[in-house]
Amino acid sequence: MGRRAKNKQAAPEPLEKKAAKKLGKRKADSDIDSDDGPSTRPAKKVKDFMANAHATASKSFIQKGNGKDKGKAVTEKTTVVAKPISDSDSGDGWEDVDSEVEMDDDNDDRLEDFIGDLDDSMEGSDDDDEPLRGTVQEFDFDTDEEEEIQSASKRKKSKQSEKPLKIIPTGSDASSDDDDDDSEEDERVTMANMEARSRALDAKAAAEAELDEAEFQGALASDDKNEDLDMDEDAGTDGEIDAEPFHLPTAAEREAEKQAGGPDLQVVQRRMRECVRVLGKFKRLAEKGRSRSEYTDQLIADIASYYGYNQFLAEKLFQLFPVAEAIEFFEANEVPRPVTIRTNSLRTRRRDLAQTLVNRGVNLEPIGKWTNEGLQVFESSVPIGATPEYLAGHYMLQAASSFLPVKALSPQPNERVLDMASAPGGKTTHIAALMQNTGVVFANDANKARTKSLTANVHRLGCKNVVVCSYDGREFPKVMGGFDRVLLDAPCSGTGVISKDQSVKVNKSERDFALLSHLQKQLILCAIDSVNPNSKTGGYIVYSTCSVTVDENEAVVDYALRKRPNVKLVDTGLEFGREGYTTYRGKTFNPSVSLTRRFYPHVHNMDGFYVAKFKVGKRSKATSVDESAAVAEPTFVLGEEAPVQHAGEDVGFDSEEDRPYLEEAKRRRMKSKGLRPPPRSNPTKA
Ligand SMILES: C[S@@+](CC[C@H](N)C(=O)[O-])C[C@H]1O[C@@H](n2cnc3c(N)ncnc32)[C@H](O)[C@@H]1O
Numbered sequence: 008m009g010r011r012a013k014n015k016q017a018a019p020e021p022l023e024k025k026a027a028k029k030l031g032k033r034k035a036d037s038d039i040d041s042d043d044g045p046s047t048r049p050a051k052k053v054k055d056f057m058a059n060a061h062a063t064a065s066k067s068f069i070q071k072g073n074g075k076d077k078g079k080a081v082t083e084k085t086t087v088v089a090k091p092i093s094d095s096d097s098g099d100g101w102e103d104v105d106s107e108v109e110m111d112d113d114n115d116d117r118l119e120d121f122i123g124d125l126d127d128s129m130e131g132s133d134d135d136d137e138p139l140r141g142t143v144q145e146f147d148f149d150t151d152e153e154e155e156i157q158s159a160s161k162r163k164k165s166k167q168s169e170k171p172l173k174i175i176p177t178g179s180d181a182s183s184d185d186d187d188d189d190s191e192e193d194e195r196v197t198m199a200n201m202e203a204r205s206r207a208l209d210a211k212a213a214a215e216a217e218l219d220e221a222e223f224q225g226a227l228a229s230d231d232k233n234e235d236l237d238m239d240e241d242a243g244t245d246g247e248i249d250a251e252p253f254h255l256p257t258a259a260e261r262e263a264e265k266q267a268g269g270p271d272l273q274v275v276q277r278r279m280r281e282c283v284r285v286l287g288k289f290k291r292l293a294e295k296g297r298s299r300s301e302y303t304d305q306l307i308a309d310i311a312s313y314y315g316y317n318q319f320l321a322e323k324l325f326q327l328f329p330v331a332e333a334i335e336f337f338e339a340n341e342v343p344r345p346v347t348i349r350t351n352s353l354r355t356r357r358r359d360l361a362q363t364l365v366n367r368g369v370n371l372e373p374i375g376k377w378t379n380e381g382l383q384v385f386e387s388s389v390p391i392g393a394t395p396e397y398l399a400g401h402y403m404l405q406a407a408s409s410f411l412p413v414k415a416l417s418p419q420p421n422e423r424v425l426d427m428a429s430a431p432g433g434k435t436t437h438i439a440a441l442m443q444n445t446g447v448v449f450a451n452d453a454n455k456a457r458t459k460s461l462t463a464n465v466h467r468l469g470c471k472n473v474v475v476c477s478y479d480g481r482e483f484p485k486v487m488g489g490f491d492r493v494l495l496d497a498p499c500s501g502t503g504v505i506s507k508d509q510s511v512k513v514n515k516s517e518r519d520f521a522l523l524s525h526l527q528k529q530l531i532l533c534a535i536d537s538v539n540p541n542s543k544t545g546g547y548i549v550y551s552t553c554s555v556t557v558d559e560n561e562a563v564v565d566y567a568l569r570k571r572p573n574v575k576l577v578d579t580g581l582e583f584g585r586e587g588y589t590t591y592r593g594k595t596f597n598p599s600v601s602l603t604r605r606f607y608p609h610v611h612n613m614d615g616f617y618v619a620k621f622k623v624g625k626r627s628k629a630t631s632v633d634e635s636a637a638v639a640e641p642t643f644v645l646g647e648e649a650p651v652q653h654a655g656e657d658v659g660f661d662s663e664e665d666r667p668y669l670e671e672a673k674r675r676r677m678k679s680k681g682l683r684p685p686p687r688s689n690p691t692k693a
């Protein structure tokens with residue numbers, strides 16, 4: 008636990024002990040977090056969380072800071088690098104660029120953007136140095152310059168005495184080899200040592216990630232055993248954890264708590280801690296007569312109130328992980344992810360870009376060996392979204408996780424590629440660059456308004472092989488087909504990017520997930536049918552979302568495998584990421600779903616993401632699709648009633664499969680409005 012838990016997030020400025028504030032619910036934090044900057048509240052991890060069980064109840068288990076405080080403590084001159092994400096939903100075109108950063112990632116690309124608009128316009132080389140070939144350019148400093156930059160760099164270093172952590176695979180352990188790390192990290196970052204440092208960090212991080220995973224799996228496997236085995240170990244400590252023994256509140260106590268205006272924060276904190284502890288060693292620590300689910304329910308209710316989620320989503324996300332890891336996930340959602348940029352290889356080389364930006368006062372490093380295009384920005388004295396290089400299209404502000412689907416797609420020069428849901432173009436422009444401006448990329452997005460920022464980015468980055476279009480993705484392949492590769496970066500709930508958009512915590516309902524999953528299934532079949540199975544160079548589709556829920560990921564992929572026997576999952580080619588679930592809460596997916604990859608904020612220090620890659624084979628007669636009929640009519644509008652499948656049925660989309668889910672969502676909605684829901688047509692519970 009400790010290894011994974013430590014040091015994943017940008018480290019906070021240490022808080023003075025006496026100034027340390029208690030962490031409240033997000034709602035309750037408004038007095039602290041109401042400033043403009045995104046919260047950089049540290050994720051003190053579960054280890055601390057559990058360790059604090061030894062502290063008195065009055066002691067907060069998580070120290071709190073925020074970006075503003077941190078910046079002030081460090082230097083008054085420091086410019087905040089990224090603007091608060093909640094402000095970034097207005098597109099990503101350069102036109103808007105002022106002093107703030109436009110994040111060209113998926114933050115603003117989710118459900119909200121198309122609700123109510125799905126009917127018509129849908130508004131709403133692995134050689135690391137490949138792009139660096141040619142005369143190798145190192146910094147050519149004369150002594151004075153070098154000294155100057157060295158001291159400038161040192162100043163910067165001291166500003167980030169607690170260095171933000173590398174993106175993945177993250178080195179997560181600061182325990183045993185701390186000393187080595189320190190000396191290494193004290194060393195100045197120069198263009199000369201940048202690649203070597205990056206490689207060293209990656210090697211270390213990869214080894215640690217492996218250890219982490221092994222540790223995680225081991226922990227899972229031994230959970231039950233431990234319950235019995237570690238009784239001795241616990242014997243001396245359990246009694247000392249808190250002055251008063253913990254007992255789970257009764258229904259009456261909970262009601263009284265509710266009447267009193269909700270639980271006291273310290274009570275919630277302690278209760279969460281205790282519930283995690285009890286659930287970890289249930290046989291030994293549970294109160295007599297209380298069931299596991301009582302502790303789980305209490306914990307979920309407390310998570311919801313503490314972190315500000317609706318109960319439904321808190322439960323849905325909680326279920327994805329073992330108990331203690333779930334807390335890590337929720338904590339990670341309270342911490343911003345690193346700011347990253349992608350070098351546009353059509354305009355520059357990463358080395359040159361880095362040099363220019365360093366000279367402008369940007370403190371950066373290569374993201375990691377897995378990308379030869381990414382740079383992680385630690386801090387900057389200039390607005391990173393308005394530098395001359397940004398305006399000239401030398402880079403894209405893009406979350407590291409957004410590189411992954413395109414890497415998996417691996418588009419080749421001269422191919423014909425479809426980016427089915429492409430605005431604002433972070434991935435389109437990446438695809439165009441990997442194709443070296445050859446072939447053709449059809450960048451489609453159903454939301455016409457969003458194609459404006461897409462077009463702007465295509466121009467800014469100098470992509471000459473891109474055609475922008477605006478169709479409902481479900482109209483493919485009727486409008487166009489025969490692609491060598493298709494990327495479906497699907498519209499999704501955004502549960503992987505909660506740290507950027509806290510509104511996801513409260514604005515997603517069960518029905519949203521049902522509708523999204525339904526839409527994603529329709530889109531994926533159309534994406535598959537748009538691929539030319541006879542492609543000489545490709546024949547691939549990549550499906551991705553910035554969501555971590557199973558209904559939007561494995562369930563969609565499994566559905567596609569069932570409906571299109573001519574496709575099979577293949578390795579994504581990504582070097583890290585957890586395997587996709589093959590079984591989940593009673594559902595069993597095709598075993599090959601383990602080839603898909605999951606990325607998590609608390610594990611990989613990047614947005615939650617999911618990537619699956621399919622190879623499309625020839626269709627047998629029995630399974631072939633009549634392409635003239637392969638259009639799922641855009642008859643369903645998110646925000647309205649359940650979709651009705653019309654002429655597009657031939658696409659093979661199985662509305663029946665989703666019907667129980669949609670009906671169940673409708674029933675619940677009616678119930679919540681005090682209406683009598685219709686009887687279930689299918690007893691399956693959604
Ligand atoms: C996750 S975002 C895409 C982000 C984009 N790939 C990028 O990297 O910048 C999903 C996009 O899907 C679009 N969309 C929603 N429903 C769609 C549909 N039925 N067909 C095509 N695009 C759709 C949304 O407008 C949104 O821009």
